[in-house]
Amino acid sequence: MDPGRFFASSRVLIVAGKGGVGKTVSAAAIASAASKTGRSVLLVEVAGRSASAPIFGVEPQGYEQVIAVHEAEEGDPPRGRIALRSITPDQALLEWIAAHGFKGLVTRMASSGVLEVIATATPGVKDLLVLGRIKAFESEGAFDLIVVDAPAAGHAIGFLRSPTGVRDAARTGTIHRQAVEILDLISDPARCQVVLVTIPEETPVNELIETSFAVEDEVGVRLGPVVVNSVLPAVSGLDIDLASLDVSDMERAALQTAATFRAGRTALQDEQLARLGADLPLDQLHLPQLFGTTIGTAELEVLTDALLAGIEALPEADS
Amino acid sequence: MSADTFAELLAERQVVIVCGTGGVGKTTTAAATALAAAEAGRRAVVVTIDPAKRLADALGIAELGNTPTVIDGPWPGTLAALMLDTKSTFDEVVRRNATDNDQAEQILSNRFYRNVSGTLSGTQDYMAVEKLAELYDSGDWDLVVVDTPPTRDALAFLEAPQMLSRLLDNPIYKLVIAGNRGVFGVANKAAQTVMRQLARVVGAYVVDEAIAFFQSFDGMEKGFKERAQATLALMGDERTAFVLVASPRGDTLDEAHYFLDRIREADLDADAVIVNRMLPATGLSLQQSNALHSSLAADTDAAGAAQALLDLVTAAAADDDRVAELSKAAPLAVLTAVPLLADDVHNLDGLRVIADLLTR
Ligand SMILES: Nc1ncnc2c1ncn2[C@@H]1O[C@H](COP(=O)(O)OP(=O)(O)OP(=O)(O)O)[C@@H](O)[C@H]1O
Ligand SMILES: Nc1ncnc2c1ncn2[C@@H]1O[C@H](COP(=O)(O)OP(=O)(O)O)[C@@H](O)[C@H]1O
Numbered sequence: 001m002d003p004g005r006f007f008a009s010s011r012v013l014i015v016a017g018k019g020g021v022g023k024t025v026s027a028a029a030i031a032s033a034a035s036k037t038g039r040s041v042l043l044v045e046v047a048g049r050s051a052s053a054p055i056f057g058v059e060p061q062g063y064e065q066v067i068a069v070h071e072a073e074e075g076d077p078p079r080g081r082i083a084l085r086s087i088t089p090d091q092a093l094l095e096w097i098a099a100h101g102f103k104g105l106v107t108r109m110a111s112s113g114v115l116e117v118i119a120t121a122t123p124g125v126k127d128l129l130v131l132g133r134i135k136a137f138e139s140e141g142a143f144d145l146i147v148v149d150a151p152a153a154g155h156a157i158g159f160l161r162s163p164t165g166v167r168d169a170a171r172t173g174t175i176h177r178q179a180v181e182i183l184d185l186i187s188d189p190a191r192c193q194v195v196l197v198t199i200p201e202e203t204p205v206n207e208l209i210e211t212s213f214a215v216e217d218e219v220g221v222r223l224g225p226v227v228v229n230s231v232l233p234a235v236s237g238l239d240i241d242l243a244s245l246d247v248s249d250m251e252r253a254a255l256q257t258a259a260t261f262r263a264g265r266t267a268l269q270d271e272q273l274a275r276l277g278a279d280l281p282l283d284q285l286h287l288p289q290l291f292g293t294t295i296g297t298a299e300l301e302v303l304t305d306a307l308l309a310g311i312e313a314l315p316e317a318d319s
Numbered sequence: 320m321s322a323d324t325f326a327e328l329l330a331e332r333q334v335v336i337v338c339g340t341g342g343v344g345k346t347t348t349a350a351a352t353a354l355a356a357a358e359a360g361r362r363a364v365v366v367t368i369d370p371a372k373r374l375a376d377a378l379g380i381a382e383l384g385n386t387p388t389v390i391d392g393p394w395p396g397t398l399a400a401l402m403l404d405t406k407s408t409f410d411e412v413v414r415r416n417a418t419d420n421d422q423a424e425q426i427l428s429n430r431f432y433r434n435v436s437g438t439l440s441g442t443q444d445y446m447a448v449e450k451l452a453e454l455y456d457s458g459d460w461d462l463v464v465v466d467t468p469p470t471r472d473a474l475a476f477l478e479a480p481q482m483l484s485r486l487l488d489n490p491i492y493k494l495v496i497a498g499n500r501g502v503f504g505v506a507n508k509a510a511q512t513v514m515r516q517l518a519r520v521v522g523a524y525v526v527d528e529a530i531a532f533f534q535s536f537d538g539m540e541k542g543f544k545e546r547a548q549a550t551l552a553l554m555g556d557e558r559t560a561f562v563l564v565a566s567p568r569g570d571t572l573d574e575a576h577y578f579l580d581r582i583r584e585a586d587l588d589a590d591a592v593i594v595n596r597m598l599p600a601t602g603l604s605l606q607q608s609n610a611l612h613s614s615l616a617a618d619t620d621a622a623g624a625a626q627a628l629l630d631l632v633t634a635a636a637a638d639d640d641r642v643a644e645l646s647k648a649a650p651l652a653v654l655t656a657v658p659l660l661a662d663d664v665h666n667l668d669g670l671r672v673i674a675d676l677l678t679r
């Protein structure tokens with residue numbers, strides 16, 4: 001599939017998954033790949049601190065928007081601008097309250113208590129309001145694509161389920177209406193697609209499969225391809241006999257340890273990839289495992305190119 | 320006060336709390352810790368949270384359960400496990416604290432309560448702590464090992480016992496109760512204004528349920544507060560050990576540093592740090608591996624093994640640097656490295672391997 005078409009299919013792209021699987025890294029690679037097709041991208045992080053700024057080699061700016069990549073000059077290869085910004089669920093709730101309901105003395109007297117009661121009475125309300133901010137970015141239309149790095153921990157499903165949860169919990173009122181509007185956004189494949197991220201290990205793969213079915217069935221979201229992150233690059237000849245190799249015994253032993261270890265981990269990984277393919281009818285995009293200390297601009301390039309190659313290899317969408 | 324080895328910790332303490340971010344091997348470590356204690360002759364029970372399915376099957380705790388399942392095996396002590404059921408543990412807590420059956424039923428059927436007990440962040444921590452206190456108080460166990468829910472916030476677990484008392488300290492609660500008791504005047508008027516505004520935002524139904532919830536808790540605060548204090552004391556003194564599990568990956572080690580800072584804010588410290596899933600050592604430095612990789616680049620047969628070596632040593636070197644930083648940050652803790660095994664840990668044999676590595 002042509003990457004240009006892939007990134008043009010919806011304006012909002014939500015990257016979700018279990019904690020630590022590489023959502024932030026995948027979201028950065030997606031933003032960067034979209035930018036290479038000439039689109040302008042707003043990368044929104046839902047977190048307390050900006051984890052994507054270092055990947056682009058820029059300084060995080062708190063809640064201010066940071067330009068991570070500038071638009072290409074005329075004549076250069078296409079490159080859309082990438083801006084980063086982060087929102088926190090607490091902040092989204094506070095802003096929303098200030099804009100919608102509570103005024104004056106009441107706010108000052110009981111704001112913390114009121115927030116806690118609202119959050120308890122309508123679980124998912126903070127996630128919902130984060131999505132509300134994203135919907136506002138969508139309608140402002142300042143960017144061709146908005147990539148959302150969804151919140152961490154066990155929240156992959158919680159975040160996406162928040163609109164249905166809140167709609168059903170608050171049966172009337174402003175929040176209820178907000179939930180319905182956001183459900184319209186995330187369940188419309190022409191406006192929003194969801195990309196789930198996992199790593200090729202047993203528990204994350206199980207969770208991904210469960211999450212996928214739950215998200216499609218309960219929320220009505222159409223899922224895009226799955227990103228499988230940290231896939232060990234294939235290395236051939238791991239099973240050859242090293243006995244006749246002209247190296248020291250210590251080197252031979254080290255080569256043997258590494259080859260056996262790599263072969264074992266690759267076998268475990270391939271088992272999980274095969275299972276994922278068999279149990280989940282979604283296309284897969286693989287991002288390679290990198291071995292260095294950190295992920296910065298050079299590593300991001302590698303991941304971006306792997307992602308673009310993966311998208312090109314996808315079948316043309318039938319709808 | 321601080322133990323010199325992990326085995327010593329297991330022999331001395333009555334409670335072990337296993338902390339860390341998700342996916343690092345917390346549940347595995349918690350189960351292996353209980354097994355090691357049973358092998359040392361103690362009566363040990365482990366409270367697990369969302370164990371991997373195959374591990375739960377192997378322990379015979381595939382269903383959520385609120386009572387420990389004893390696992391038979393060739394150890395001199397006792398090994399038991401349970402998979403924490405947050406919802407029914409919370410129900411038990413309410414029943415235990417209610418003044419009568421009516422009050423309990425009123426709370427249990429309230430929708431606001433069901434939201435609190437089902438989804439409020441911190442509830443899982445709170446119920447793990449409740450379960451810990453209950454098992455400790457039963458006197459049936461020499462050692463209670465508690466797995467903790469994945470969270471960024473290290474102190475969530477320490478703050479968990481106060482969760483309910485904090486909710487009941489909420490200004491809204493005070494307003495509602497003041498109004499309910501007929502204390503007319505400013506408080507009641509303010510309460511009405513707040514409630515009206517709340518209703519406009521979240522709907523009147525939600526507000527009614529919230530009010531009913533707060534009213535039905537009237538009179539129970541004292542019991543919760545006392546329990547919270549007793550549990551905090553247990554977690555804060557010599558009876559309890561905190562074990563921090565991390566993987567050598569950058570992000571989980573960042574979290575580990577953050578954990579150590581936060582737990583010290585509560586005047587506590589980690590007694591042991593376990594770095595799980597360490598890559599195997601090859602005996603070659605990064606420089607040596609690089610040289611070997613270059614010299615074998617043209618050798619079509621050995622190039623694959625050379626690449627595998629370079630990748631492994633590159634990753635391991637990065638891990639070693641980060642682990643060295645961590646051990647500096649926790650000088651008093653027992654630091655144990657556990658290798659990444661060739662297979663997942665999904666049965667008692669796997670747990671025994673980890674238990675041996677921990678107590679070696
Ligand atoms: N393909 C990769 N190769 C090597 N390291 C990777 C790769 N992808 C991610 N990482 C590393 O793994 C760690 C977790 O990645 P990341 O922060 O993207 O995960 P996340 O899902 O956003 O985590 P959280 O749930 O905490 O937000 C980081 O240290 C990152 O540098
Ligand atoms: N040292 C190890 N070697 C190999 N696999 C491991 C090791 N420790 C844990 N695992 C595997 O990693 C996965 C996550 O472990 P788990 O204990 O469930 O993590 P957590 O409770 O921190 O989320 C499980 O599949 C487990 O079998």
Ligand SMILES: [Mg+2]
Pocket residue numbers: 023024025051149152
């Ligand atoms: Mg992230």
Ligand SMILES: [Mg+2]
Pocket residue numbers: 342345346347368369370371466
């Ligand atoms: Mg676990």
